[in-house]
Amino acid sequence: MFDVFCAVGYRAGVPRLWRAEAFSSAHPANWSAFLAMLPGEPKRIVCDSHTGMLQALEECWPRAELHQCEWHLQHALERLLRKELRRTPSEELQELAARAEGALVGPSFWRQFVVAARTAENESLDRWIAVNGPVIESQFARRGPASRRPSDMPLTTAALEQITRPIVAALHPRRYALKNRERLNRLLMLLQLNVNGQDDVQAYAKAIRLQLEANAGRPAGPRRAIADPAGLPSLR
Numbered sequence: 001m002f003d004v005f006c007a008v009g010y011r012a013g014v015p016r017l018w019r020a021e022a023f024s025s026a027h028p029a030n031w032s033a034f035l036a037m038l039p040g041e042p043k044r045i046v047c048d049s050h051t052g053m054l055q056a057l058e059e060c061w062p063r064a065e066l067h068q069c070e071w072h073l074q075h076a077l078e079r080l081l082r083k084e085l086r087r088t089p090s091e092e093l094q095e096l097a098a099r100a101e102g103a104l105v106g107p108s109f110w111r112q113f114v115v116a117a118r119t120a121e122n123e124s125l126d127r128w129i130a131v132n133g134p135v136i137e138s139q140f141a142r143r144g145p146a147s148r149r150p151s152d153m154p155l156t157t158a159a160l161e162q163i164t165r166p167i168v169a170a171l172h173p174r175r176y177a178l179k180n181r182e183r184l185n186r187l188l189m190l191l192q193l194n195v196n197g198q199d200d201v202q203a204y205a206k207a208i209r210l211q212l213e214a215n216a217g218r219p220a221g222p223r224r225a226i227a228d229p230a231g232l233p234s235l236r
Helices: 028-036 050-061 070-087 089-104 107-120 123-143 158-177 179-194 201-214
Strands: 003-011 014-024 045-049 063-066
Touching: 003 028, 003 158, 014 028, 014 179, 028 050, 045 050, 050 063, 063 070, 063 123, 070 089, 070 123, 089 107, 089 201, 107 123, 158 179
Parallel strands: 045 063
Antiparallel strands: 003 014
């Protein structure tokens, strides 16, 4: 199976799918190739903590502000606490697990959570806070209060996940049959038009008809022209 990379941008405060492309792996070089195809240079990027993607983002757009998705941070914290509760159950960890959902609501909630976490004396939790705490606190300082935050300044990747849900629903049942990267990327182009509300059946049919009429009723290219070039990754 391929990894499908997606990027969402905002136009007049409305999220749009900017690009969707399949790659053989989530290697940093593939992320760099994907980012190079995006127009412009963003001032701010919201993403998860995927190492290959972060490396490519820092190399491609070193001046952009990186904001780690707060939903992913929160759920990583919740997963860690559930794991530690199974390993070493305690009342302190149980209380922290209950408070984790609201820990990233704002600076005061986070500070209270950190103080309570110290009393639990859990090595794994202390290590997680040491690594992610500076990121969280820096993001709190930059994001400002909700009342003054513009609509095109999200704190999570929720917009991307909502926009790409129809694509996931369309591809997931067929994932083992999608073995040709070039054809899959053509399909992703059509799905992008669909999720952005830019697909028009009549216009598409007219374009096909005009092309066929111009070529005596036959496709302009040879059969199986849309295939992965020799030497490039493919599951064929």
